[in-house]
Amino acid sequence: MPNPSLLVIDDSKAELEIMALTLEAAVPGSVVSLAEGPLQARAMCEEQSFDCVLVDYNMPQMDGLTLTRELRAADPYLP
Numbered sequence: 001m002p003n004p005s006l007l008v009i010d011d012s013k014a015e016l017e018i019m020a021l022t023l024e025a026a027v028p029g030s031v032v033s034l035a036e037g038p039l040q041a042r043a044m045c046e047e048q049s050f051d052c053v054l055v056d057y058n059m060p061q062m063d064g065l066t067l068t069r070e071l072r073a074a075d076p077y078l079p
Helices: 013-026 038-047 064-074
Strands: 005-009 031-035 052-055
Touching: 005 013, 005 038, 013 031, 031 038, 038 052, 038 064, 052 064
Parallel strands: 005 031, 005 052
Antiparallel strands: none
């Protein structure tokens, strides 16, 4: 089974770093990608698929719920 590919989306660099360290420790062998906001996340999701996406709810450009809806519209099976 391949290593899980995870995407973390947050507008805070500090939060992204904490989440990356936490996920890498909790899910050994995982590949954690980081997006600094919804625009970067959408571009990353167009380029590759992820096994799981973790989204911050409060971001200045777009709230996490709206972003999640957009990502799921493009890939309805995205967890």
